[in-house]
Amino acid sequence: xxxxxxxxxxxxxxxxxxxxxxxxxxxxxxxxxxxxxxxxxxxxxxxxxxxxxxxxxxxxxxxxxxxxxxxxxxxxxxxxxxxxxxxxxxxxxxxxxxxxxxxxxxxxxxxxxxxxxxxxxxxxxxxxxxxxxxxxxxxxxxxxxxxxxxxxxxxxxxxxxxxxxxxxxxxxxxxxxxxxxxxxxxxxxxxxxxxxxxxxxxxxxxxxxxxxxxxxxxxxxxxxxxxxxxxxxxxxxxxxxxxxxxxxxxxxxxxxxxxxxxxxxxxxxxxxxxxxxxxxxxxxxxxxxxxxxxxxxxxxxxxxxxxxxxxxxxxxxxxxxxxxxxxxxxxxxxxxxxxxxxxxxxxxxxxxxxxxxxxxxxxxxxxxxxxxxxxxxxxxxxxxxxxxxxxxxxxxxxxxxxxxxxxxxxxxxxxxxxxxxxxxxxxxxxxxxxxxxxxxxxxxxxxxxxxxxxxxxxxxxxxxxxxxxxxxxxxxxxxxxxxxxxxxxxxxxxxxxxxxxxxxxxxxxxxxxxxxxxxxxxxxxxxxxxxxxxxxxxxxxxxxxxxxxxxxxxxxxxxxxxxxxxxxxxxxxxxxxxxxxxxxxxxxxxxxxxxxxxxxxxxxxxxxxxxxxxxxxxxxxxxxxxxxxxxxxxxxxxxxxxxxxxxxxxxxxxxxxxxxxxxxxxxxxxxxxxxxxxxxxxxxxxxxxxxxxxxxxxxxxxxxxxxxxxxxxxxxxxxxxxxxxxxxxxxxxxxxxxxxxxxxxxxxxxxxxxxxxxxxxxxxxxxxxxxxxxxxxxxxxxxxxxxxxxxxxxxxxxxxxxxxxxxxxxx
RNA sequence: GCCGAGGUGGCGGAAUGGCAGACGCAGUAGACUCAAAAUCUACCGAUCGCAAGGUCAUGAGGGUUCAAGUCCCUCCCUCGGCACCA
Numbered sequence: 068x069x070x071x072x073x074x075x076x077x078x079x080x081x082x083x084x085x086x087x088x089x090x091x092x093x094x095x096x097x098x099x100x101x102x103x104x105x106x107x108x109x110x111x112x113x114x115x116x117x118x119x120x121x122x123x124x125x126x127x128x129x130x131x132x133x134x135x136x137x138x139x140x141x142x143x144x145x146x147x148x149x150x151x152x153x154x155x156x157x158x159x160x161x162x163x164x165x166x167x168x169x170x171x172x173x174x175x176x177x178x179x180x181x182x183x184x185x186x187x188x189x190x191x192x193x194x195x196x197x198x199x200x201x202x203x204x205x206x207x208x209x210x211x212x213x214x215x216x217x218x219x220x221x222x223x224x225x226x227x228x229x230x231x232x233x234x235x236x237x238x239x240x241x242x243x244x245x246x247x248x249x250x251x252x253x254x255x256x257x258x259x260x261x262x263x264x265x266x267x268x269x270x271x272x273x274x275x276x277x278x279x280x281x282x283x284x285x286x287x288x289x290x291x292x293x294x295x296x297x298x299x300x301x302x303x304x305x306x307x308x309x310x311x312x313x314x315x316x317x318x319x320x321x322x323x324x325x326x327x328x329x330x331x332x333x334x335x336x337x338x339x340x341x342x343x344x345x346x347x348x349x350x351x352x353x354x355x356x357x358x359x360x361x362x363x364x365x366x367x368x369x370x371x372x373x374x375x376x377x378x379x380x381x382x383x384x385x386x387x388x389x390x391x392x393x394x395x396x397x398x399x400x401x402x403x404x405x406x407x408x409x410x411x412x413x414x415x416x417x418x419x420x421x422x423x424x425x426x427x428x429x430x431x432x433x434x435x436x437x438x439x440x441x442x443x444x445x446x447x448x449x450x451x452x453x454x455x456x457x458x459x460x461x462x463x464x465x466x467x468x469x470x471x472x473x474x475x476x477x478x479x480x481x482x483x484x485x486x487x488x489x490x491x492x493x494x495x496x497x498x499x500x501x502x503x504x505x506x507x508x509x510x511x512x513x514x515x516x517x518x519x520x521x522x523x524x525x526x527x528x529x530x531x532x533x534x535x536x537x538x539x540x541x542x543x544x545x546x547x548x549x550x551x552x553x554x555x556x557x558x559x560x561x562x563x564x565x566x567x568x569x570x571x572x573x574x575x576x577x578x579x580x581x582x583x584x585x586x587x588x589x590x591x592x593x594x595x596x597x598x599x600x601x602x603x604x605x606x607x608x609x610x611x612x613x614x615x616x617x618x619x620x621x622x623x624x625x626x627x628x629x630x631x632x633x634x635x636x637x638x639x640x641x642x643x644x645x646x647x648x649x650x651x652x653x654x655x656x657x658x659x660x661x662x663x664x665x666x667x668x669x670x671x672x673x674x675x676x677x678x679x680x681x682x683x684x685x686x687x688x689x690x691x692x693x694x695x696x697x698x699x700x701x702x703x704x705x706x707x708x709x710x711x712x713x714x715x716x717x718x719x720x721x722x723x724x725x726x727x728x729x730x731x732x733x734x735x736x737x738x739x740x741x742x743x744x745x746x747x748x749x750x751x752x753x754x755x756x757x758x759x760x761x762x763x764x765x766x767x768x769x770x771x772x773x774x775x776x777x778x779x780x781x782x783x784x785x786x787x788x789x790x791x792x793x794x795x796x797x798x799x800x801x802x803x804x805x806x807x808x809x810x811x812x813x814x815x816x817x818x819x820x821x822x823x824x825x826x827x828x829x830x831x832x833x834x835x836x837x838x839x840x841x842x843x844x845x846x847x848x849x850x851x852x853x854x855x856x857x858x859x860x861x862x863x864x865x866x867x868x869x870x871x872x873x874x875x876x877x878x
Numbered sequence: 879g880c881c882g883a884g885g886u887g888g889c890g891g892a893a894u895g896g897c898a899g900a901c902g903c904a905g906u907a908g909a910c911u912c913a914a915a916a917u918c919u920a921c922c923g924a925u926c927g928c929a930a931g932g933u934c935a936u937g938a939g940g941g942u943u944c945a946a947g948u949c950c951c952u953c954c955c956u957c958g959g960c961a962c963c964a
Contacts, residue, residue: 319964403964419962571951616960760901
């Protein structure tokens with residue numbers, strides 16, 4: 068061994084080529100080893116190229132994949148492109164260049180950049196959602212939903228920019244205004260394809276119990292689904308004239324019904340009464356119109372509560388009491404029955420309303436100790452008071468009892484809405500349906516899939532809100548597959564979420580995607596089913612917190628459906644899901660092209676190398692927290708790697724290992740292994756830095772110890788460690804060598820430092836053999852000169868002793 | 879407004895209730911050098927003190943404890959999510 072420079076450029080290029088040639092990261096479909104499926108959210112290949120945030124999250128999963136390989140797993144760590152979407156389309160609108168060409172250019176750049184970072188992807192399994200071979204399957208799967216009645220057409224409001232005359236995706240609406248021109252966005256009704264995800268609401272909730280997702284991820288999904296169990300109850304009306312029957316209210320808090328002091332109905336409900344012939348003063352009519360108009364315009368923001376007394380009275384069925392009916396703006400027509408019982412003592416909104424209009428507040432539920440109404444509503448469950456025969460019951464007992472007495476109808480409601488699956492856009496999967504005047508909506512026969520995107524001149528959505536595909540007459544006009552008559556293709560395309568809803572399955576059968584065999588036969592074949600059984604579920608899926616509600620829910624739904632169809636062996640696609648923090652631009656704002664603050668990694672990689680870049684991004688801060696980008700620190704990780712290289716290749720490394728260094732090495736092996744599992748990469752790097760600093764001070768380390776160290780550094784800095792491993796004539800690749808075990812016994816130190824406190828303040832430290840008992844330490848502590856001086860005039864009242872750590876003398 | 883995460887040196891950040899500031903960046907001094915870079919060594923929260931040492935410090939204020947950045951209560955601020963879901 069002789070001194071040499073850390074020539075990362077040469078080293079990184081050399082090993083990237085050798086790994087590719089040897090195929091050491093390819094997942095094996097026929098291995099006897101246990102499988103491990105590690106997944107990242109596949110990137111959208113934007114024109115900006117890879118940015119520093121991609122590197123952080125991808126390096127993390129790369130580290131986990133590499134560690135698993137070393138632990139003896141057959142690892143699948145795939146990569147692909149989620150390439151349909153607006154930025155590419157907008158670029159095409161501006162330049163007229165075909166989105167397919169832009170996509171190819173962008174993916175070429177991304178692929179090159181990812182390869183330069185040494186990620187251990189199985190590149191043979193690369194997929195692209197815009198590849199007709201891929202979206203043929205997406206279209207086929209959509210038709211399965213259609214055949215099961217889970218895809219349907221409905222009139223839905225879309226965001227419409229009146230100036231640009233186009234429909235906007237939600238992402239293009241910022242604060243109720245068009246992202247490009249700033250014009251306030253209007254809601255327009257349009258026929259849209261919908262997927263009935265609500266049919267899977269309970270299954271999606273139930274499935275969460277069996278997966279290992281971060282608690283906050285589960286909570287967000289639960290909240291998004293928003294299951295609530297309630298009851299519908301009729302309140303008889305008095306004063307609506309001939310209409311005077313009943314108003315139906317919905318509540319989840321039947322136990323508070325004795326506290327109802329009014330009934331609040333939505334403007335929509337009141338309007339229906341008017342249409343049915345209710346005669347009411349102009350004042351009320353005006354108010355109703357005003358609320359409806361406000362709702363249309365505001366849409367997004369909550370307005371101040373208001374209401375008007377309708378003149379109508381309602382009868383509370385539980386006690387026959389008469390309460391006033393108010394028409395309000397805070398009860399929504401589309402939610403529940405569009406009417407609620409107002410219980411100000413036990414509901415924040417009713418309380419606010421009652422305060423404003425001086426309506427009575429009657430508390431009927433409280434903690435067991437007694438019923439105290441403070442200046443805020445009591446919204447928890449409790450015990451009933453002033454509630455007739457139900458007084459004294461707990462909320463949990465009272466709800467079924469009251470519902471039985473009233474014969475109330477129980478109803479389960481969800482916040483979750485069905486998935487709007489249509490986009491009036493070009494750059495997405497065409498929806499493979501044909502409309503025939505005679506036969507209705509007819510699916511495209513499987514032999515005609517994929518329906519590929521036709522070339523168009525202009526990619527801009529049309530003035531009438533239709534997709535540009537509607538202008539391609541020769542594409543739109545087809546024969547009805549059923550009757551042979553003249554029919555028209557659906558011109559809407561699928562949303563971005565479609566292709567990403569099943570891509571983790573796509574990776575498992577990339578060869579089959581290319582095949583011309585019918586999908587319905589292929590997917591049920593033993594060959595494909597065996598692959599799916601081998602790899603599913605994904606063992607660890609990491610991605611952004613921003614995808615935790617939509618993408619994660621959609622893909623779970625999609626997979627559960629395929630499972631119910633008998634096409635996929637597992638009902639939950641992801642066993643474990645974690646999330647990373649965003650990398651923000653300097654100043655803590657999001658990086659975006661429009662702000663011009665996107666940081667590209669290329670220059671830094673050229674200057675410090677891929678390994679230094681990887682280690683730095685892991686070292687920056689806690690992985691699960693957002694962090695502002697600052698490249699100054701990369702010099703520190705470069706110095707660390709350079710130091711590793713220099714010390715490991717120095718002329719003479721000692722042949723024996725000092726006891727303390729040996730112990731530190733064991734500790735570091737343990738800590739790095741544990742920190743990787745808990746995504747604490749920053750402290751793992753720090754631990755390795757501490758070790759290297761100690762090695763520097765000790766003048767070096769024997770070869771075998773170096774090899775152990777290389778093994779734990781390997782997932783972080785794969786090129787450098789592979790190079791040194793070769794120089795140390797290690798067997799094969801460092802990345803396929805077993806992960807080192809650590810010796811618990813070697814971790815124990817012979818000497819420990821004991822902190823001596825007086826009244827909790829540190830006074831001195833004792834260096835003593837490990838394992839001394841309280842009496843021995845007390846004796847030593849009290850004899851210490853510093854302590855003797857401090858205790859001169861005090862009496863010891865108490866001694867607190869923590870073995871091998873601390874003694875506190877209380878005086 | 880509600881839910882969640884967070885607030886620690888000049889900066890990024892460490893810390894199973896038990897030595898606050900690990901590790902790194904920036905900075906200061908020294909060694910090496912003709913010199914510089916690189917590297918190595920030491921120092922590096924504030925404050926009082928010649929020093930030994932003391933005092934104050936983890937957003938603010940209370941509390942529990944022998945001991946609190948960590949647990950409890952009240953409040954302030956930042957970020958993310960949701961927006962009247964009955």
